[in-house]
């Protein structure tokens with residue numbers, strides 16, 4: 001009798017242990033947390049915008065942006081909030097829709113790819129893992145249709 005109670009207790013404990021292990025595995029932290037939160041996102045955006053500004057393939061689009069410090073700061077803030085919100089962070093993006101923001105710019109596929117390259121270079125500089133990069137690009141990729149050819 002004593003033995004079978006012990007066995008039962010062991011079984012119940014095993015079931016609980018297995019259940020809590022599998023729920024811990026499925027409760028992955030948000031991409032926002034995996035990236036390192038707001039400080040990390042701000043650092044990546046700063047580097048990303050610096051890369052874009054130095055990228056002769058596309059920096060003509062940003063001449064007016066970089067010439068005006070206030071406009072540049074607002075642009076960066078919008079990018080930070082957009083990434084923060086999109087990755088599950090506590091921010092709210094208050095900028096324009098991607099369609100409105102890029103209307104009339106005549107952005108091509110090649111321009112879009114160049115900008116993504118500048119973002120990847122920034123992510124690499126901060127040693128963001130391949131999985132986190134993939135997850136971030138999966139978030140931004142679907143915006144392409146609202147940005148290219150508007």
Ligand code: HEM
Nearest residue numbers: 058061065075078079082095096101107111112115140143
């Ligand atoms: C996934 C790709 C992209 C994202 C997530 C993105 C995001 C944004 C955001 C959040 C804004 C600010 C909107 C606002 O002012 O309310 C913006 C503005 C702008 N974007 Fe993009 N964009 C992307 C691709 C591109 C590309 C490929 C180009 C050109 C090569 C481009 C050029 C611009 C320019 C020139 C502005 C205006 C900046 C200013 O206010 O001076 N964007 N974009």
